[in-house]
Structure formats: structure tokens, C-alpha cells
Amino acid sequence: MRREVQAGDIELGSPLKSALVDELGFPVADEGTVFRTAEELVLVLQAGRCFWAGDMAPLRADAPSAQWHDGYGLLIGTLLHVKRPADPNRAAVSRLIGFHDGAIFIGWPSLSGNPVPEIPDGETVLFRGFSGTSIHSFSARIQATSRSPFPYWMLGDIQHLDAREMRGSIRVPVRLVGALSAADGTGSPQTVLITDLSLGGASVSTASSELGQPGVQVRLEFTLRAAGLKKKFSVEGCTREDPDADPADPFHHVGVAFDAYGEREALLLHSYIHEQLLENATMRPGGKPGGL
Numbered sequence: 001m002r003r004e005v006q007a008g009d010i011e012l013g014s015p016l017k018s019a020l021v022d023e024l025g026f027p028v029a030d031e032g033t034v035f036r037t038a039e040e041l042v043l044v045l046q047a048g049r050c051f052w053a054g055d056m057a058p059l060r061a062d063a064p065s066a067q068w069h070d071g072y073g074l075l076i077g078t079l080l081h082v083k084r085p086a087d088p089n090r091a092a093v094s095r096l097i098g099f100h101d102g103a104i105f106i107g108w109p110s111l112s113g114n115p116v117p118e119i120p121d122g123e124t125v126l127f128r129g130f131s132g133t134s135i136h137s138f139s140a141r142i143q144a145t146s147r148s149p150f151p152y153w154m155l156g157d158i159q160h161l162d163a164r165e166m167r168g169s170i171r172v173p174v175r176l177v178g179a180l181s182a183a184d185g186t187g188s189p190q191t192v193l194i195t196d197l198s199l200g201g202a203s204v205s206t207a208s209s210e211l212g213q214p215g216v217q218v219r220l221e222f223t224l225r226a227a228g229l230k231k232k233f234s235v236e237g238c239t240r241e242d243p244d245a246d247p248a249d250p251f252h253h254v255g256v257a258f259d260a261y262g263e264r265e266a267l268l269l270h271s272y273i274h275e276q277l278l279e280n281a282t283m284r285p286g287g288k289p290g291g292l
Helices: 038-045 066-072 263-280
Strands: 027-029 079-083 092-100 103-107 124-130 134-146 152-165 172-182 190-197 201-206 217-226 229-241 252-258
Touching: 038 190, 124 152, 124 263, 172 201, 172 263, 190 217, 190 263, 217 252, 217 263, 229 263
Parallel strands: 027 172
Antiparallel strands: 079 092, 079 124, 092 103, 103 152, 124 134, 134 152, 172 190, 172 217, 190 201, 201 252, 217 229, 229 252
16 A cells, blocks of 8 residues: 655655655656755645655556557557546546457546446446547446456447547646756756646746746756656746735745747647646536546
């Protein structure tokens, strides 16, 4: 069983030997991240529970079938939302972990970090995932469920229901640890917490007021994982005042407006943002928290 990471488990000034993840296993801080001050560490841990990524063994999956890989572009590791038909409640979160003879394997869906109740074999569920350009919706029947060697569902009789292309720049809430430094290389980088992200910029929480004034040219670096890829994202930009900052908050908040970046970086950022949109959405507008 995974143990929640406490402040005393992390040595200040030393690179993390393992990545930090949240309750659902989504990355928070990359391996090698350095927390230089106790304030930087508190900034990240107070935003939510963290666990060592190494406490959970990685899943190995079969190669994707041609229909899924070439037809829909949903890769191993794609974030999925799963729910029963006509259920008004919030969808559960899962990930695609494998393919076999027309069936797919997904991680046991969870809500707020807790596994959803077991559903009988043969029942129909709806699920959807983001391919990088479109959100695809499917129906499927549960063929089998198992809690060992790891919790998963096996889905068959899969029918493609809908594909909706996503366009435009959307700002989504995130929880990503990054490094903020002066663009000219002067001074030491700060370990910061990115709290929302769009194609044009980010909101950043910092433990220090340095680099927090509007109009400062900075470099923001963080790791993105989307569409089956992991890439270090580094972009220069200009700080701006965060209109949502609370003066009573002990930490500092600043916006970073991104300068131009490459086409490959733009595609990865676009994919990541829409995966986060899918994660925070429901299968139907107006849903309330609940189970499958």
C-alpha cells in the first residue's frame, strides 16, 4: 500500500530519487526536482496529497491493435472517463493499459482516489478519451474485472459513438511542479507550483517574492506527459499580475505570459491541456459527484 509523502521524507537541496504523483497517480513533480527551501516544499505538499511514483509498479501492455492505434489514436496511458449510460453523476477516471483480440484493458476506475464499486460482467459502460485532436466516445460491455495482479477491467463489444474535435486555447487547473528563473540566467531557479495552464500562459505559485513583479522576463520549465509522450517543456515569458491572488495567502502568485515556442511543443501542450479538460469534465453537463 502506498504511503503518503511527508515533508520529512524529502531532503532539501537534493534531487528527488523518484517522481511524486497525486492520489490518482498523475505526475506532480519529476524525478530530479530539487526543493531548496522548506517553504518551496510546503507550497507543493499543502496543495494536496503526494506519493512516490516508485511505490506502484509500472504496467506493461500489449501493442495496440490497428483499429485503435490507427483509427482513433488512443495510445497506452491515455486518460479515460468511464460511467454507466444515463448516469447523471460525475464520471470515474481510468487509463488505457492494454489491448487483446478486440478487447481493451483499463485500470480500475476511481473517483477522488477511491476505486468505484464492482460492476457485474455483461453490463454496458460508456467511456471516452482524448487522441490529441479529438475526444472519442465509446460504449462497451464489461467482460471481466480483476484486482490482481493489479486492478483492471476488460471491456469488449466496443462501439465508437462520437468524435468531437477540440479547438481554441483553454485554461485548465493543474498541479505541476516546475522551475522558474530569470530569462538572462542570473540568480538561482525557484521550485514553483503551476496551478493553471493554457496555450498562452500559466499561473504560478512561489515561496519567494523574487521574480514576482510584473514585467520580468523569465523562463518556466516543467515536464508534460500527454498522448503517450513525456517531454521537458521550457518556455520564456513575461510575468504579469495575477488578478485572482489572495493577499492573505502566505505564498506568492504570478502569471506568466508565454513567448513563442515550437510547433512540436505547441502540439504537446495542446494535447496535455485537453487531457486535463477531459479529466475535470463530466460525461454530461451538470453532473454531481457520485459513483458509477
